[in-house]
Amino acid sequence: IRFLTAGESHGKELVGILEGIPANIDIDMDFINNELKRRQKGYGRSERMDMEKDEMDIISGINNGKTTGNPISFKIKNKGYLEVLEKIYRPRPGHGDLSGAIKYHQDNVRNVLERASARETAARVGVGSICKTLLKKLNIDIYSHVIQVGGIVSEKSIYEKGNIEDIKEADKSIVRVVDSLAEEKIVEKIKSAKKKGDTLGGTIELIAVNIPVGLGSYASWDSRLDGKIAQSIMSIPGIKAVEIGNGLEGGKSYGSQVHDEIYYEEKYFRKTNNAGGIEAGVSNGEDIVVRCTMKPIPTLRQPLNSVDMTTKLVSLAQVERSDVLAVPSASIVAESMLAYTIAQEIMRKFGGDSIEELKRNYFNYIDGVSSR
Numbered sequence: 001i002r003f004l005t006a007g008e009s010h011g012k013e014l015v016g017i018l019e020g021i022p023a024n025i026d027i028d029m030d031f032i033n034n035e036l037k038r039r040q041k042g043y044g045r046s047e048r049m050d051m052e053k054d055e056m057d058i059i060s061g062i063n064n065g066k067t068t069g070n071p072i073s074f075k076i077k078n079k080g081y082l083e084v085l086e087k088i089y090r091p092r093p094g095h096g097d098l099s100g101a102i103k104y105h106q107d108n109v110r111n112v113l114e115r116a117s118a119r120e121t122a123a124r125v126g127v128g129s130i131c132k133t134l135l136k137k138l139n140i141d142i143y144s145h146v147i148q149v150g151g152i153v154s155e156k157s158i159y160e161k162g163n164i165e166d167i168k169e170a171d172k173s174i175v176r177v178v179d180s181l182a183e184e185k186i187v188e189k190i191k192s193a194k195k196k197g198d199t200l201g202g203t204i205e206l207i208a209v210n211i212p213v214g215l216g217s218y219a220s221w222d223s224r225l226d227g228k229i230a231q232s233i234m235s236i237p238g239i240k241a242v243e244i245g246n247g248l249e250g251g252k253s254y255g256s257q258v259h260d261e262i263y264y265e266e267k268y269f270r271k272t273n274n275a276g277g278i279e280a281g282v283s284n285g286e287d288i289v290v291r292c293t294m295k296p297i298p299t300l301r302q303p304l305n306s307v308d309m310t311t312k313l314v315s316l317a318q319v320e321r322s323d324v325l326a327v328p329s330a331s332i333v334a335e336s337m338l339a340y341t342i343a344q345e346i347m348r349k350f351g352g353d354s355i356e357e358l359k360r361n362y363f364n365y366i367d368g369v370s371s372r
């Protein structure tokens with residue numbers, strides 16, 4: 001499967017095309033629109049989020065509530081559409097403004113920010129919601145929560161094998177943090193950042209459950225599942241680091257403390273999951289665990305130093321309406337990108353033009369694997 005999005009932050013609409021989804025999958029528009037809504041929530045977002053009420057308008061590929069096997073295309077309207085776009089000459093440090101303007105030979109940064117803007121991720125969540133629907137047919141689910149904002153760490157419910165029940169509650173928090181003490185401190189920190197005209201970033205943890213053994217391959221560098229996941233998560237605007245399992249801590253420990261010992265009782269299993277469900281670029285049947293860190297939003301109300309592109313003189317960066325924190329939103333985008341990447345690997349390995357065929361292929365393999 002593959003997807004493409006188009007659309008600008010203040011253009012008429014966003015569009016998405018998702019190809020390769022098998023026929024006969026029931027599509028629940030309420031689920032899809034709720035996914036779009038989940039991305040728009042989160043304390044610390046800009047007024048733009050009160051204005052936009054994202055809804056998916058299906059153009060093709062779905063008939064009578066079921067996928068047809070044809071490419072699925074859809075639109076999401078921009079209520080923030082602007083007929084006239086003011087030129088912007090003072091690039092923001094941390095944004096794609098300056099590099100984009102130089103690269104595309106622009107005299108100002110407007111056309112760059114229109115596409116570099118994370119508004120585009122609404123379409124990715126549209127794609128992800130369809131991929132999640134496919135994965136659900138195979139009992140695969142994806143969860144996420146925010147585990148750190150501005151240096152305040154959620155002490156509770158960081159992933160450990162088997163503890164994911166708490167994580168399912170993340171949507172109840174306005175910052176998608178399960179630890180209520182950390183949540184309180186984070187909300188305070190957002191308020192203080194806002195007062196100072198500053199912004200914040202943070203860390204997201206993602207967990208995919210009921211993953212079969214054998215997605216991805218060590219056979220070639222570009223078939224490794226961890227590499228594909230890293231690329232898809234890193235492609236989310238603002239993400240500067242991606243970690244699989246306890247990768248960061250693991251590098252500071254002895255091998256004996258890191259590697260997940262292998263046991264057998266009717267089937268193979270592990271008691272720990274430091275590997276985050278992937279060894280040698282292949283899923284090992286454990287939950288896939290990914291963490292990613294987003295930098296603070298680059299648009300500051302107290303702007304940083306920059307250079308005016310017309311005069312080349314020192315100048316403060318452009319101030320635009322913006323978010324103080326978008327990590328809770330990015331967590332939904334990250335779920336979507338992980339859902340897409342796993343769905344892509346599932347289709348690559350098991351194939352099928354209809355969901356009936358996919359399920360036959362898939363569960364036949366699962367039966368074979370569980371009797372090993």
Ligand code: EPS
Pocket residue numbers: 009046048049052080116117118119120122299320321322323329
């Ligand atoms: C964004 C700036 C803000 C955000 C936007 C991303 O938009 P505006 O400049 O219109 O206020 O609200 O995010 C979205 C619109 C969205 O749907 O997530 C940016 O510069 O990246």
